[in-house]
Amino acid sequence: MLDKLKARFVPAGSNIVSCVNSWQIMYEKFISYINTHATTPLNEQEVRLIKNIFEPKRIRKKQYFLQEGEVCKYMGFIVKGAMRMYSVDDRGVEHVLSLFVENWWAGDRESFTMLTPSIYNIDAWEDTDMLTITHARLVEFNSIPALLELSRRLDQNHSFANMKRLNASNSLSLEQRYAHVAEKYPEFLQRFPQHIIASYLGVAKETLSRVRSQAIKK
Amino acid sequence: MLDKLKARFVPAGSNIVSCVNSWQIMYEKFISYINTHATTPLNEQEVRLIKNIFEPKRIRKKQYFLQEGEVCKYMGFIVKGAMRMYSVDDRGVEHVLSLFVENWWAGDRESFTMLTPSIYNIDAWEDTDMLTITHARLVEFNSIPALLELSRRLDQNHSFANMKRLNASNSLSLEQRYAHVAEKYPEFLQRFPQHIIASYLGVAKETLSRVRSQAIKK
DNA sequence: AAAAAACGTTGATATTTATCATCATCTTCC
DNA sequence: GGAAGATGATGATAAATATCAACGTTTTTT
Numbered sequence: 001m002l003d004k005l006k007a008r009f010v011p012a013g014s015n016i017v018s019c020v021n022s023w024q025i026m027y028e029k030f031i032s033y034i035n036t037h038a039t040t041p042l043n044e045q046e047v048r049l050i051k052n053i054f055e056p057k058r059i060r061k062k063q064y065f066l067q068e069g070e071v072c073k074y075m076g077f078i079v080k081g082a083m084r085m086y087s088v089d090d091r092g093v094e095h096v097l098s099l100f101v102e103n104w105w106a107g108d109r110e111s112f113t114m115l116t117p118s119i120y121n122i123d124a125w126e127d128t129d130m131l132t133i134t135h136a137r138l139v140e141f142n143s144i145p146a147l148l149e150l151s152r153r154l155d156q157n158h159s160f161a162n163m164k165r166l167n168a169s170n171s172l173s174l175e176q177r178y179a180h181v182a183e184k185y186p187e188f189l190q191r192f193p194q195h196i197i198a199s200y201l202g203v204a205k206e207t208l209s210r211v212r213s214q215a216i217k218k
Numbered sequence: 219m220l221d222k223l224k225a226r227f228v229p230a231g232s233n234i235v236s237c238v239n240s241w242q243i244m245y246e247k248f249i250s251y252i253n254t255h256a257t258t259p260l261n262e263q264e265v266r267l268i269k270n271i272f273e274p275k276r277i278r279k280k281q282y283f284l285q286e287g288e289v290c291k292y293m294g295f296i297v298k299g300a301m302r303m304y305s306v307d308d309r310g311v312e313h314v315l316s317l318f319v320e321n322w323w324a325g326d327r328e329s330f331t332m333l334t335p336s337i338y339n340i341d342a343w344e345d346t347d348m349l350t351i352t353h354a355r356l357v358e359f360n361s362i363p364a365l366l367e368l369s370r371r372l373d374q375n376h377s378f379a380n381m382k383r384l385n386a387s388n389s390l391s392l393e394q395r396y397a398h399v400a401e402k403y404p405e406f407l408q409r410f411p412q413h414i415i416a417s418y419l420g421v422a423k424e425t426l427s428r429v430r431s432q433a434i435k436k
Numbered sequence: 437a438a439a440a441a442a443c444g445t446t447g448a449t450a451t452t453t454a455t456c457a458t459c460a461t462c463t464t465c466c
Numbered sequence: 467g468g469a470a471g472a473t474g475a476t477g478a479t480a481a482a483t484a485t486c487a488a489c490g491t492t493t494t495t496t
Contacts, residue, residue: 089389097385109374148366155373156327170420171305171313174453193473202388204454209475392482411443422484427445 023056026079030054030131033103037153038146046144053140054131059083059124065106066122072111074132078104081128082191085120086199096199098158099125099188105154106130125192161185174211177201241274244297248272248349251321255371256364264362271358272349277301277342283324284340290329292350296322299346300409303338304417314417316380317406323372324348343410379403387420392429395419 031050035041042050057076059065065083066072083106085098097120100106111118112135133141141147161184172180178201182189189197198208249268253259260268275294277283283301284290301324303316315338318324329336330353351359359365379402386395396419400407407415416426 087385087389093389095385095389113374142367145360149360152370152373153331155370156331170417171307171311195473199388202384205474206455206476207453210453213475413443423444424446424485425483428483431445 026056026129026131027051027054029079030077034146034150038149040146042144042146046146049140049144050147053137054133057130057132059128059130061124061127064121064123065128065130066108066111066118066120068119068121069117070111071115072108072118074134075105075107075109075112076130076132078102078106079129079131081124081130082126083122083124083128084192084196085122087120094199095202096196099185099192099196099200101187101191103154104158105151125196174201174203174207175215178208178211178215244274244347244349245269245272247297248295252364252368256367258364260362260364264364267358267362268365271355272351275348275350277346277348279342279345282339282341283346283348284326284329284336284338286337286339287335288329289333290326290336291352293323293325293327293330294348294350296320296324297347297349299342299348300344301340301342301346302410302414303340305338312417313420314414316376317403317410317414317418319405319409321372322376323369343414383419392419392421392425393433396426396429396433 027050031042031047054077055074057074059081065074065076068088078100080102083100084096085100085106085108086094086096088094106122108118108120108122110116115135178197181197181201188200192200194208194212195205198205201208245268249260249265272295273292275292277299283292283294286306296318298320301318302314303318303324303326304312304314306312324340326336326338326340328334333353382398383395386398390398396415399415399419406418410418412426413423416423419426
């Protein structure tokens with residue numbers, strides 16, 4: 001209990017995992033992220049606008065950010081935490097589509113854009129702090145060039161990651177694909193258990209376990 | 219021979235497949251596409267700018283638009299034609315990542331953005347007319363809101379398609395995945411041969427052939 | 437018109453992966 | 467502290483898919 005309390009008072013820039021950011025700190029982190037990644041930094045008016053447009057949300061571990069059948073009302077920028085996006089097939093088996101960590105947008109973009117019910121679930125794997133935006137505020141979002149630029153860049157990276165994974169699933173062995181994730185997204189292996197990674201790679205957890213033990217022997 | 223000649227003189231709006239668009243018609247089609255899909259249409263100045271920014275290119279069937287090892291210098295909007303993007307593995311086997319038809323952007327966005335050598339090839343499956351843009355002209359590109367909006371939308375659709383495919387590859391049977399492509403992108407099945415579709419779906423051509431014949435029997 | 441290449445199908449077999457079951461260890465929660 | 471759940475490993479078997487080979491048909495090239 002003492003530990004949990006202490007965690008709340010960890011300084012913002014610390015390496016130690018803090019459970020909770022104050023809302024003010026969430027905005028600061030977001031704005032600083034935008035300014036370091038965009039070609040032109042935000043002006044004062046834009047900073048004010050961002051604080052109006054984005055609503056902070058805390059999603060506790062295991063809680064849903066989006067459930068199958070709902071329309072995805074929010075896209076959320078993850079300031080701190082980890083989430084997964086998955087679908088559930090006829091037999092109740094979960095298939096992980098995406099993993100999200102800090103500085104990623106979480107949400108089902110198709111559902112969000114088209115206002116159609118999502119076929120995916122998104123839940124928090126760790127306690128997660130996000131800044132969320134609704135569809136209705138997109139016009140204001142689009143009025144901030146640096147935000148648009150950042151968003152495009154993140155979308156592209158995200159898209160790349162999936163493209164690579166897709167390509168890899170055809171032309172590379174499972175061992176090579178696992179190694180690729182380990183190299184490119186090492187935080188995934190540290191923050192998600194092996195059976196989640198297996199699902200992300202599109203194989204049974206037993207198969208990944210075996211491939212890993214084979215690889216170690218070599 | 220007479221038929222081929224005739225095809226060149228088909229009116230622009232015709233349903234009949236025309237081999238070649240004049241450059242003027244390429245721009246007109248592009249601008250009309252933007253205007254019908256963006257919330258605010260282009261003004262005269264923007265139209266002039268577009269004609270400056272984009273360079274028309276014709277890629278003949280089987281010719282490369284991008285070769286492995288090159289930096290992807292252009293992103294190309296396909297006005298007419300069909301292309302495929304693929305990688306080649308150690309054994310010389312081709313793995314199709316993406317198929318492009320009219321109104322898609324063709325190019326390796328990672329290579330284009332990061333100026334790194336591409337690991338993919340893009341070639342024309344049919345004679346293709348494109349409007350291409352270089353990295354250097356992106357600033358001007360970004361100054362046209364309707365173009366940005368269109369581009370974002372296309373990226374998203376593209377990304378959706380791949381996400382869906384990726385998800386499907388884990389939770390759906392090959393028969394279901396094929397049916398999905400047939401429903402969502404029927405033009406792919408008409409314009410690309412079956413072994414290309416098989417590669418796109420990530421299976422051997424023999425496997426797709428068998429699954430199809432099974433499905434017909436039902 | 438003939439030759440070559442591309443395409444699609446089918447069969448036999450090998451390889452990969454999924455599935456089901458069991459067990460040991462570790463963590464979480466009461 | 468102890469029960470329940472989560473996690474990861476391993477074995478036996480079934481299912482899906484790849485691979486290699488052969489063949490007929492269609493399309494393209496010369």
